Amino acid sequence: MPRGLDIEAARRQTFQHSVNTGEVGRLLEGRLTMPPHAEWQLPHEPTWTEDPFQDRNWCFQFHTLRWLEPIRRAAAKGDAAALSMWLHYTEDWTTKNPRRNPASTWAWVDMADGLRAQQLCLGIPLVSEHAPEQLPWLEYSIRDHAEHLADPKHVGKANHALHQAESLFVCGRVLGAESHWELAARRMSSLLKEQYDEQGMNAEGATAYHYNNFLWWERALRRFDAEGLPRPDGAERHLNAPEQIAHATKPDGYLVSIGDTDTQSPQKIAHQHTDYTTSNGTRGAAPEQAVAIYDAGYVFARSGWGDDDRPYSEQTYFTLRFGPSRRVHGHQDGTSITYSSSGVNWLVDPGKYEYGSSTPRLHVISRAAHNVVTVEGRRLLKDSDVELLRRDITPRHHDYVLADPSFDRVSLTRRVIHSVRGEYLVVIDEISGPRRLTAEQRWQLGPEVEAEAVNRSVALSSGNQHAMLWFDGESADVRTVRAQDDPFDGYVSVGWKKLAPATAVIVRKKGARLRFLTVVATGGESQPAVERVQTVSRDDVGLLVTTSHGTEQITISPDDVVFP
Incomplete structure (x- = not known):
């Protein structure tokens, strides 16, 4: 022997x-x-x-x-x-x-x-x-x-x-x-x-790899158990992962496609929270909170976990990214937003596609493929760190403000306001620099979403469900792109080396100081509507928003949100 x-x-x-x-x-x-x-x-x-x-x-x-x-x-x-x-x-x-x-x-x-x-x-x-x-x-x-x-x-x-x-x-x-x-x-x-940080969030920058790492660590730590040895110091950190992964799961039961993540469901985790999110709420138990904010750079929020009046799969869900841009399996996605509602993934991240340097891969990992603002002709700082400056969560609304230092000598902030009652988003991007700028705001739609430009808005539909991207201002140039090969755009990844045509809405502005005011709203089986309304202060934004949840007026000031 x-x-x-x-x-x-x-x-x-x-x-x-x-x-x-x-x-x-x-x-x-x-x-x-x-x-x-x-x-x-x-x-x-x-x-x-x-x-x-x-x-x-x-x-x-x-x-x-x-x-x-x-x-x-x-x-x-x-x-x-x-x-x-x-x-x-x-x-x-x-x-x-x-x-x-x-x-x-x-x-x-x-x-x-x-x-x-x-x-x-x-x-x-x-x-x-x-x-x-x-x-x-x-x-x-x-x-x-x-x-x-x-x-x-x-x-x-x-x-x-x-x-x-x-x-x-x-x-x-x-x-x-x-x-x-x-x-x-x-x-x-x-x-x-x-x-893993103290909240138990994995550092790789992708929801799929948070899931994968949990499974891999469970197996690795089990090896110590098999030998009757104590687990390594720090092993307790990964135990929070199942709840985080549940928050990172959309109402359709699949992980939100942040970073190197394609269509994947976290079904292999034996935990009450992931059981709930992967079974349309028929098994397990939902997390206590509908909003989760993690210091590693994630906001996960939803309208609820489902009840007799409205099933889990029909809830509204959105995500917001911040934190460092350089991560092992992360993308240049600081300030990016995803948004799902009524069973439709209206705004998505582009996915993984593969590893390597193919044209589709370079596209999906690029900043320009995500739901963010890109500034033309300014150097993109690959080590930038998007800071979450404000996180106000009330029973009536959420208010997030992010500072994005991704472009050399450019001030870029994004404010995202979520109406809890109306379940819509108001997104305010402000950009300034030492000279005239050209900036583009991008909205990547899901493959199943159809888009039609109507005046200052883009009407969205999927089956019998309707939504809208509403843009304020006459100076904006709004265009759409879908399944374009040169230059490559208008696709998202749906699996390993698998692409699906998916419309991207791109809003372009020029000036010394720019502001994009955008509303993302759903209307159920009817079209939503957005109107500007007058406010007392010129610094405030007043909107009348009609969604499937009714009509409400919202006034947004630099430091507050009210519903007159």
Whole structure:
């Protein structure tokens, strides 16, 4: 028996045992599918430089060897063909990809190294039972991976570092190497405090990655439980994530598409709040508050959690972004707004699409693709930090003011007022600089939303539901764009490398000092309406707004909001 292999530790660290016979059968036939990618015929003798789809994510997944997990499970239950396949490809990878001269540059990239190390460690029990003569090379490879993972120069960032630390912990336990698993525990503790603030919000800048990280951390921390060891210091921080993820879930049951987030529902979290938001309120329990503001840069607000008169799925929901613009999976989206109501996602963020530098990817991560103001000809400061200056929440209205320093020598503020009774938004953007400016305010509509310009407004519809973007001022140039390829615009991402045509409304103004006054309102099965009304002070804004919830007058002064 090779020295130091703890087979029982490997068994304790194996959490999944079920076998998908269909998936195993396809793999045994060489039919490899690594979602979201198409099926590919796996060669018996790969070079490990294969890249059939010219896709970096596919190459990354190929070298994790996690696609062998269904085969490992089948082999552990006595499937001889599965055992032969698992041994063949793991040993072949090990032989052809030594650390100092691997066949592929993807072989030892961060995170792939860790995920692969876990697969090798979990293979110890089946190899010891069914092919013990194979244990020497397997142990050598695990030790090689552990040394690589322990070296600080190979540690990645954010969730990549998590997967590496988790894998180093597993390696340390199966090798009986206390120095390795204790190092992993220290790294996880530091990472927990770096990636989760005291409110428990994850730092990666995307709702999908807040969800993913919760699942990944749950698995990683469970490994300590399996060994009877205390969880790393800081582990309590991520326990608030389910409630936050519930707030980040729209009334349709899907995560709001902030940052690198496409269509995704947080159904894998076993928690009362996410159960509620993913089941249209039929299971679990709603959070106590309908408004949640997180210091990491998120406002999540909704009209309610559903009742007998109005189901959860019909509630109004909006989000507002602030905070630092540079995040691992975040976009240049400071001050961006999303808005859903009556079962329609009227205003959306553009999604993820893929990773890399394709034209669609560069578009969806850009500031110009989000519901913000962009200033032409001024340098965009990529390290800007949008500050939430005001957050007044009353039973009658919300009032948020943000300062956006994203453009060099430009003062840009956004004020967002939400009427609790009318469920509409009033957005006031003010821009000034040392010389004449040209600015564009963008509103990205959901794919299902149709738009028609009518006077100073854009009428929106989806099925029998209606909404409106109303703009004040005669000097504004309003245009729409949809499914435009050159320059690329008018699309949103709805999945991996999947785009849907989606209209964007763009309002353009020029001047030394600019103000965009916009109302976002819904009318149910009727068109909403907005009118300007006179006010006593020239500094105030008076509006008469008609929505599906009735007609109300609102007066907005620099420091207050009243409903005469």
